[in-house]
Amino acid sequence: MPSVKLNNINMYYEVHGSGESLVLIQGLALDSSAWTNQISVFSQKYQVIVFDNRGVGQSDSPNIPYSTEMMADDTVELLKFLNIKNAHILGFSMGGAIAQQIALKYPEIVKSLILVTTAAKFPARARYLTKLWLKMLEEQVSTETRLQEICLWVFTDEFLADEARVTAAVKLGLNHPHPQPKHGFAGQIVALLEHNTRNKLNQISVPTLVLIGKDEIFIPLNFSEELAANIPNAELVISEKGGHNYWMEFPEIFNRAVMQFLAKVA
Structure with a gap:
């Protein structure tokens, strides 16, 4: 798959399917390969653009x-390169922060906005944890241990009770063909820590869906409620299952909610 030079970086991207454009933006430390269960469904009706953040x-x-604004610029430059004039923008966690910046800085590009387990400003727990994860990396805690610890925060008790699923998830991370460099992780954490759009949310005018799983603990429900309350044309949907990574753990529930929303606004 191709990459393109923009904003002084080589950016890897993929385009799947045809129709109205739908951009999927990943969260901290995740790349486009994690969207497999979404691409297979969304690309049946939409042109799905995925990419690896800087x-x-x-x-x-x-x-x-x-910064999240810097990564928003990266995303928009990619869309310009692909000659995509407007698109539905979906962002998860840090990707949701990037999506907010796109909607604020480039409103003409955004058809609709889907914000998944994210925040206008990340909560103290998330900020503390991300700095702890960076410290663990700097102190050379094993990758396996770090991945196991992260699982505690992003998956449900149901997932964690299934030892085979946890082992498979950790193994997937251990065998990733393109492991994230330490300075890349550090750079993304700075973006997450400094993100703050609280005073600008009322400037977002496009139809917006705010999604969260009811068992989320990394970015609690009240942060999604804040987004939905302050973005004028927003609705909040709380999944009956799932924590932070509920789009990964329960893809059928997540994909259905996204497709239902897009059917209303597309």
């Missing part, structure tokens, strides 16, 4: 602090 996957990882 700092992860097959995109470049410049050793500088990143």
